[in-house]
Amino acid sequence: MKPLIPIAVTLGFAFSAASATHAQPAPKHLEPNAPRTIVVSQNSAPPVVRAGLLQSTLIELPPEEKVANVFAGDTVDWVFDGGHVASRFISIKPKLANSTTDVHIISDHGNEYTLELQEISSDSDPHFDSKVFITPEDQAAKQKLIELPVFVPASELDQAKQQIAAAKAGEAAALKAEQTKEEEYRSQYPGTLQFDFTWDESKGKELGLKQIWRDAKFTYLRGLFQETPALYEVKDGKPSLINFDFSNGLYTVPKELDRGYLAIGKQKVEFHRTDERN
Secondary structure, three states, rough: OOOOOOOOOOOEEEEOOOOOOOOOOOOHHHHHHHEEEEOOOOOOOEEEEEOOOOOEEEEEEOOOOOOEEEEEOOOOOOOEEOOOOOOOOOEEEEEEOEEEEEEEEEOOOOOOEEEEEEEEEOOOEEEEEEEEEEEEOHHHHHHHHHHOOOOHHHHHHHHHHHHHHHHHHHHHHHHHHHHHHHHHHHHHHHHHHHHOOOEHHHHHHHOOOEEEEEOOOEEEEOOOOOOOEEEEEEEEEEEEEOOOEEOOOEEEOOOOOEEEEEOOOOOOEEEEEEOOOO
């Protein structure tokens, strides 16, 4: 048996063999078998694949796997083709009648499959394997099928790197746009503030009220309060308690108020916008 020889890889798993000239017997009529499944075990002899002279036999790995590498004993009398992209498939074709060789397949999940290839020109049975499905028998190999691949084809790695770079560039652009938007907002925000409220300043001083203002979304009241006054909004002459956030003497009301008042017990200070009509 010839020693196993690594098969040249082109575009991440395409395989080719050197050409050679051999005296060939007259070809006989060969018949393809129906596709079959062969079980591969590390503890058993390699399964035999029947190949026909100048006929292609397709070897297919489990759906979870792709071919990572292939080694063969005879790369002169046998042609091995894994295609131009990483896939589950390997095509084999004998160029010499009655030749034999071994092929050793390593999957991207780290599983190893060894097969014995036999050309059948001298066999009384003219049927050759047209398609062979490989399935692992060992539990360790089956477990690898549900895990992440351990080998990544160079083409897929380059693609992943490009996708990561594009994602990072997109995130950087989005962050830059957000920063620009925030800077524009900060530069324009002072112009949106309106200090257009009026109140009885003497009553406001007694209660601790210092200032009231608004922007396009919120109303703010600031003061030095001994205790937090209740805040009411007045609409159509009817007062109602409203929701607000209070921190360090600052009321933040999530709306624009036209009229309202602050109250603690009997103390009360009313306020309204100067452009509001009474």
